[in-house]
Amino acid sequence: MANCNCDTCSCINEALAKNVKKKMLNDDTLFDIAECFKIFGDSTRIKIIYALKLSELCVNDLAFITNSTPSAISHQLRILKQAKLVKSKKVGKIVYYSLKDNHVIKLFEIGREHIEEL
Amino acid sequence: MANCNCDTCSCINEALAKNVKKKMLNDDTLFDIAECFKIFGDSTRIKIIYALKLSELCVNDLAFITNSTPSAISHQLRILKQAKLVKSKKVGKIVYYSLKDNHVIKLFEIGREHIEEL
DNA sequence: TTCTTATATGAATATCTGTTCATATATTTA
DNA sequence: TAAATATATGAACAGATATTCATATAAGAA
Numbered sequence: 527m528a529n530c531n532c533d534t535c536s537c538i539n540e541a542l543a544k545n546v547k548k549k550m551l552n553d554d555t556l557f558d559i560a561e562c563f564k565i566f567g568d569s570t571r572i573k574i575i576y577a578l579k580l581s582e583l584c585v586n587d588l589a590f591i592t593n594s595t596p597s598a599i600s601h602q603l604r605i606l607k608q609a610k611l612v613k614s615k616k617v618g619k620i621v622y623y624s625l626k627d628n629h630v631i632k633l634f635e636i637g638r639e640h641i642e643e644l
Numbered sequence: 645m646a647n648c649n650c651d652t653c654s655c656i657n658e659a660l661a662k663n664v665k666k667k668m669l670n671d672d673t674l675f676d677i678a679e680c681f682k683i684f685g686d687s688t689r690i691k692i693i694y695a696l697k698l699s700e701l702c703v704n705d706l707a708f709i710t711n712s713t714p715s716a717i718s719h720q721l722r723i724l725k726q727a728k729l730v731k732s733k734k735v736g737k738i739v740y741y742s743l744k745d746n747h748v749i750k751l752f753e754i755g756r757e758h759i760e761e762l
Numbered sequence: 763t764t765c766t767t768a769t770a771t772g773a774a775t776a777t778c779t780g781t782t783c784a785t786a787t788a789t790t791t792a
Numbered sequence: 793t794a795a796a797t798a799t800a801t802g803a804a805c806a807g808a809t810a811t812t813c814a815t816a817t818a819a820g821a822a
Contacts, residue, residue, distance in 0.1 A: 536704075536708075537704065537705050537708050538702050538704050538705050538738060538768080539701075539702070539705060542699060542701075542705070543701070543705035543708050543709055546695055546698045546699050546701065546705075546709050547708065547709045549698055550691070550694060550695065550698075550709060551694060553687075553691075555756075555759075556687060556690050556691050556694060557687050557690075558759045559684075559690055559752070559755045559756055559759055560684065560685055560686055560687045560689070560690040561685070561759075562755050562758055562759050563681045563682075563684035563685040563690070563755055564681075564682070564685030564686070565685075566677075566678065566681035566685070567678055567679070567681040567682030567683075567684070567685040568678055568682070568779090568780080569671075569674060569675050569678045570780080570781090571678070572674050572675075572677055572678040572681070573668070573671075573674050576668060576669060576674060577664055577668065580664045580667055580668075581660060581664050583657075583660075583661070583664065584656050584657070584798080584799090585798070585799055585800090586654070586655065586656050586797095586798065586799085587655050587656050587657060587660070587661035587664075590654075590655050590661050590665065591661055591664050591665045591668060594781090595781080595782080596798075596799070596800095597781080597782070597783080597799085597800085597801085598780075598781055598782075599799095600798095600799060600800055600801080601780075601781080601800085601801080602780080603799095603800095604800080604801085610762055616788095616799095618788095618789060618790070618798090619788065619789040619790065619797065619798050619799075620656055620789095620797095620798065620799085621798075621799060621800095629757070629758050629761060632754060633754050633755065633758055634677070636750060636751055636754050637677045637680050637681055637751065638673075638677055639747070640680055640747050640751055641673075641676045641677055641680050643747060644728055656798080686809090686810080688810080688811090702768080702769090703768070703769055703770090704767090704768065704769085712811090713811080713812080714768075714769070714770095715769085715770085715771085715811080715812070715813080716810075716811055716812080717769095718768095718769060718770055718771080719770085719771080719810075719811080720810085721769095721770095722770080722771085734769095736768090736818095736819060736820070737767070737768050737769075737818065737819040737820065738767095738768065738769085738819095739768075739769065739770095
């Protein structure tokens with residue numbers, strides 16, 4: 527039985543609370559999961575993801591499709607790329623972006639299903 | 645063939661871009677999907693969700709489990725409740741929270757899978 | 763009733779985040 | 793080479809958001 531590792535523990539249901547605390551995923555993992563969802567939690571980025579689900583597209587056309595500016599889209603694409611959700615390919619002066627894998631689509635679809643059930 | 649409805653259209657691949665724009669989900673739907681993911685995109689809320697996946701819990705014990713304060717947890721539980729992700733049950737002066745349905749767990753698990761693949 | 767405890771909540775604060783704007787870089791065209 | 797175009801990026805700004813703190817409410821205990 528692990529002792530409680532907090533200084534001022536006063537649980538309502540002590541045994542249960544300590545058991546749950548023991549079974550929690552570590553903070554880093556939970557933080558990473560939250561960060562992943564955070565990427566999907568912005569209208570502009572969700573629009574980009576849905577558009578790229580339909581086709582590989584360049585920055586300018588993504589701006590047109592999402593009613594945004596190339597600059598704003600470029601900033602968001604950088605975030606999506608850092609999060610390994612999209613990849614890019616340069617052809618001349620045009621940069622084409624596409625989704626990195628089907629897992630991105632899967633996450634999107636589960637989110638879509640969820641809001642349709644509400 | 646629908647005409648382009650923007651004032652200053654200058655697409656790189658015009659036919660493709662216009663076709664994708666036509667196929668886009670409407671803004672409200674995409675906004676709602678983003679809002680849904682935004683709820684999951686916070687460490688404290690993700691910790692609450694994971695803890696409630698393990699057991700129904702009261703505010704005080706959730707604060708203990710997540711190394712947070714009852715006030716902070718209460719604020720986040722209100723957000724989770726408004727988003728219909730959790731429900732509550734009052735027993736005397738103690739309020740027990742639990743996940744509203746399995747869809748919440750499904751979304752969490754897909755997110756977890758995703759970060760494990762990176 | 764009075765005190766303590768569990769939760770809720772409004773306001774204030776600090777931090778984070780997305781867009782805009784100006785500008786830089788790279789590539790194509792004239 | 794010079795001009796135009798597509799994208800990238802840093803800084804500034806505005807708006808959003810999470811926590812803290814003080815306080816309120818509600819329920820049980822003394």
